[in-house]
Amino acid sequence: MSTYRHRGLRYQVFRSQARKLAQEAFCKSQRAPRPGLDVDKVCFEPIGHRAFEAFQGWGEQTHHFPWEEVPRWTDFDLKGFDLSLWSARELCGLCYASPRRSRRCIKIILLEGKPGPENPLRGLVASLSLLAVAEYARMLKYSRIEVQQPDPGAEPLYQSLGFARDPGGSLVISVAAMSPQRTFHISEVPVSYSKDSKRAALIKRYTAQAIALAGEITDQQRHFLEVGFKEGLEKEPEGILAGPRSGPIDYEWSASAAK
Template sequence: MDGQQLAELIGLKHAARDQVAVELGHTNNALCQRLRIGEIDEGAITAHESWHPAPHDFGWGRVLKWKGRLAHASALDIAVWHDNQLAGMCWASPQGSKQKIMVLYLQRNPDASLATRGYIAPLCLSAVRYYAWMLGLRWVVVRDPLPEARQAYQLDGFTQVKGIGLAYDLSRDYAGPDHKDY
């Protein structure tokens, strides 16, 4: 992978994160004004440490190492901030596939009082769908979802697909962005 390809991937990742704000702005502009959607960095990892004891430890600290590896250049990382509080994170990667992107980790801040409760998975999955669509992939697949999260994914359009897993079929019903917003 050359420098131009890496730059293109970085641009696609920024566009995917930005698209989330466009979509949310149409439905909940007040919340959108208080969100910042960026990449996972040292600040996000440090903020995540305050979540402990969280019910699940996905080992988010590894993401910073992964981001520096060429093998993970096409992975999408998302950190969702509400005001100055980390509200959630997501890591998704095609893992070399030409057909699918795998949502490997998706976690929301366990603080039930946050205004972002109920928004983190849909926001992150929207970014992943848009990114996968731009890459020309067909499937967004959630790898090994927690049993209590499976229903939330299904409400967001994911279905169990034989041989694929819990997946969202981009070829059937994802129209991509509304270009008039640009």
């Protein structure tokens, strides 16, 4: 397995575990669920063909970000993070984040919720997306999350979640460290394994690493959920929450300046 594919598999496992841990944290949250919301039906999944089909049913209010391009983006953007939020079979939100060329900050590039009052996760799209992005950031050992091009109407919600403008004008939040820190040992994968066996061993290795790096749910993530339940319906706009309102989307990650 080449070094490039080796790294790609690691981040694929990290993405999967970040979604899984975020879903578990949401389902186990102590907050009383919103009336009519069945937390056991809420799923954190990658963005794939099923999401593309469901997205087409969102209607004319949808901003129509090119979500169908996400698989191509992640082919080149190895550390990119994609997330689709579901309630049973209903697509409720979509998120794409990427460090681009940064080694300390992951950036939410696109974030969009299904418009309309029928969205079962209305008011929770930003909070649940952040729950998962924070898991992923800790796996990457990153210290900040940035929302690029936040929708102006969503800024009060981001501020309640803990974001603030830095001296350069970027909307950022520091990633809370896991507590307590776990110690772990990851064994090497013998080179004598067959290709399939080596891949399976690597997946097992990276899964253990991801879980150890993420640690337990933090108070910051509990705060994300608390804000979503208490203030989301009032402060979260329908539809677009982050991303360009017009013009092309900068998805040429390798050409982006490091930050």
